[in-house]
Amino acid sequence: xxxxxxxxxxxxxRRAALKREILEQALYCFNELGxxxxxxxxxxxxxxxxxxxIYHHFGNKEGILSALFxxxxxDQRHRLEQELAGANSLREAVYSIIWSYLDWVVDNPxxxxxxxxxxxxxxxxxxxxELTNRNIQNYRKLKERLISFGNDDxxxxxxxxxxxxxxxxxxxxxxxxxxxxxxKTSPQEYRKEFxxxxxxxxxS
Amino acid sequence: xxxxxxxxxxxxxRRAALKREILEQALYCFNELGxxxxxxxxxxxxxxxxxxxIYHHFGNKEGILSALFxxxxxDQRHRLEQELAGANSLREAVYSIIWSYLDWVVDNPxxxxxxxxxxxxxxxxxxxxELTNRNIQNYRKLKERLISFGNDDxxxxxxxxxxxxxxxxxxxxxxxxxxxxxxKTSPQEYRKEFxxxxxxxxxS
DNA sequence: AAACAAAACAGAATAATATTCTTCAACAGA
DNA sequence: TCTGTTGAAGAATATTATTCTGTTTTGTTT
Numbered sequence: 001x002x003x004x005x006x007x008x009x010x011x012x013x014r015r016a017a018l019k020r021e022i023l024e025q026a027l028y029c030f031n032e033l034g035x036x037x038x039x040x041x042x043x044x045x046x047x048x049x050x051x052x053x054i055y056h057h058f059g060n061k062e063g064i065l066s067a068l069f070x071x072x073x074x075d076q077r078h079r080l081e082q083e084l085a086g087a088n089s090l091r092e093a094v095y096s097i098i099w100s101y102l103d104w105v106v107d108n109p110x111x112x113x114x115x116x117x118x119x120x121x122x123x124x125x126x127x128x129x130e131l132t133n134r135n136i137q138n139y140r141k142l143k144e145r146l147i148s149f150g151n152d153d154x155x156x157x158x159x160x161x162x163x164x165x166x167x168x169x170x171x172x173x174x175x176x177x178x179x180x181x182x183x184k185t186s187p188q189e190y191r192k193e194f195x196x197x198x199x200x201x202x203x204s
Numbered sequence: 205x206x207x208x209x210x211x212x213x214x215x216x217x218r219r220a221a222l223k224r225e226i227l228e229q230a231l232y233c234f235n236e237l238g239x240x241x242x243x244x245x246x247x248x249x250x251x252x253x254x255x256x257x258i259y260h261h262f263g264n265k266e267g268i269l270s271a272l273f274x275x276x277x278x279d280q281r282h283r284l285e286q287e288l289a290g291a292n293s294l295r296e297a298v299y300s301i302i303w304s305y306l307d308w309v310v311d312n313p314x315x316x317x318x319x320x321x322x323x324x325x326x327x328x329x330x331x332x333x334e335l336t337n338r339n340i341q342n343y344r345k346l347k348e349r350l351i352s353f354g355n356d357d358x359x360x361x362x363x364x365x366x367x368x369x370x371x372x373x374x375x376x377x378x379x380x381x382x383x384x385x386x387x388k389t390s391p392q393e394y395r396k397e398f399x400x401x402x403x404x405x406x407x408s
Numbered sequence: 409a410a411a412c413a414a415a416a417c418a419g420a421a422t423a424a425t426a427t428t429c430t431t432c433a434a435c436a437g438a
Numbered sequence: 439t440c441t442g443t444t445g446a447a448g449a450a451t452a453t454t455a456t457t458c459t460g461t462t463t464t465g466t467t468t
Binding site: 033034035036037071116117120121123124125132134135139159161164165166167169170171172173174180182183184185190192194197198200201202 | 224237238239240241287292320321324325327328329340343363365366368369370372373375376379380384386387389394396397401402404405406407
C-alpha cells in the first residue's frame with residue numbers, strides 16, 4: 001500500500017484504475033526483484049490482470065519503467081518548485097533545494113529507490129530524448145532562479161555546473177546509502193547539518 | 205580498445221585471454237546498449253566466440269556483470285588506498301579521497317560509467333552478500349584511517365556516516381553528470397575547487 | 409613421449425520471457 | 439439504439455537466456 005498519491009495525481013479517474021494498479025505493482029516488483037529480474041508475468045500475477053492489458057497501457061516493459069520514472073521525477077520536481085518559490089535569498093534557495101530533496105526521499109522511499117536505479121535504463125531507452133529535454137529544462141530554470149538573487153550577499157566562486165553538484169551531491173549520496181541500508185539514520189535527522197555544510201562550502 | 209589494464213591485472217595470463225576479451229566486449233555492449241538490452245548473442249558476436257564459452261567462464265549474464273563490477277571497484281579502491289597511504293593529516297586524507305576518485309573516473313570513463321549503472325543489479329543479484337561485505341570492510345577501513353589522524357587540527361562536527369557523503373557526494377554527482385554528457389568540463393579541471401569546497405564544508 | 413585429467417570451447421537443444429495478434433467486452437457520444 | 443473507440447483477455451509467436459552434450463586444447467604425471 002502506497003500512502004502517497006503520485007499515481008492518483010498523474011493518472012486520475014476510475015478508468016485509469018488498472019493502469020495505476022499495474023504501475024504500483026510494477027514499482028514493487030522492480031524494487032524487490034530488480035529491474036531485469038522483474039518479468040511481465042510477475043507483474044501480471046500481482047495485479048491479477050492479463051498481458052494484453054499491460055501491453056495495451058504501456059507498450060512494453062520499458063514503457064512501464066518510463067511511466068514510473070517520469071511520474072516520480074515530476075512529483076519530486078514539483079515539490080522542489082513549491083519550496084523554491086518561497087525563498088527570498090540565495091541562502092534560503094540553497095536550503096530549499098536540499099530540504100525539499102531530503103523530505104521527498106523520506107516521504108517516498110520506494111519511489112526514490114526506484115528513481116535511482118531506473119535512471120540509466122531510461123536514459124538509454126526510447127525516451128532518451130524526452131529525459132534529456134526535461135533535464136535541460138529543469139537545469140535552466142533552476143539556474144535562472146538562483147541567478148535571480150544576485151551574488152551580492154555572498155561570493156559564489158564556483159562555476160555554475162559545479163555549483164549544482166556541491167549543493168545536491170552530499171544529500172544525494174547520503175540518501176542512496178540510506179535507501180540501500182548502508183546507514184541507518186534518517187536523512188531528515190541531518191537536514192540542518194547538510195544545509196549548513198553546503199552553505200559553508202559555497203563561501204569563498 | 206581499452207588503454208587501461210584493469211582486466212589484465214585481474215585475469216592475467218594467456219589462458220584467460222578469451223575471458224578478458226569477453227569482458228571487454230561486454231563492457232562495451234553494456235555501456236552502449238544498456239544492461240538489459242545487451243544480449244548474450246551481441247556479446248558473442250563482438251568477440252567471435254560461442255555461448256558455450258561465455259557460460260563456461262561466467263555462468264550467466266549476471267556473472268559477467270558482477271565480474272566487471274568487482275574488477276572495476278577493486279581497481280578504484282586500490283587507487284584510493286595508494287593515495288591515502290601518503291596522507292599525513294586529515295586535510296590531506298580528504299584531498300586524497302577526492303582526488304583519487306576524480307582521477308580514477310577521468311582515467312577510466314568507461315569503467316566508471318559501468319560502475320554507476322551496474323551497482324543496483326549487482327546489489328540485488330546472487331553476489332549481494334559479497335558486495336555488502338566488501339562495502340562494510342572498505343567503509344570500516346576508511347573510517348579507521350580517518351580517525352587515526354585525530355580531531356585535533358580541526359573540529360569535525362558531523363557524525364561519521366554523514367561525513368563520508370559530504371566528502372564524496374559532490375565529486376560523485378559531478379562525475380555522473382560528466383559521464384552522461386550533462387556537463388562538458390572535465391572533473392579534473394575542478395580538482396582543486398572540489399577538495400577546497402569540501403574542506404570548507406567540514407569546518408565547524 | 410604417452411596417457412590421463414582438467415579446463416576451454418563449440419553449437420544444437422531447451423526453457424524462460426517478451427511481444428504480438430486476434431477476439432471480445434465496456435463504454436461514450438450521436 | 440447504433441457505432442466507433444478504448445479496455446481487457448489469452449492464445450500464438452518471437453526473442454533471448456540457459457543447459458547439455460560432445461570435442462578440442464592444455465597441463466601434468468609417469
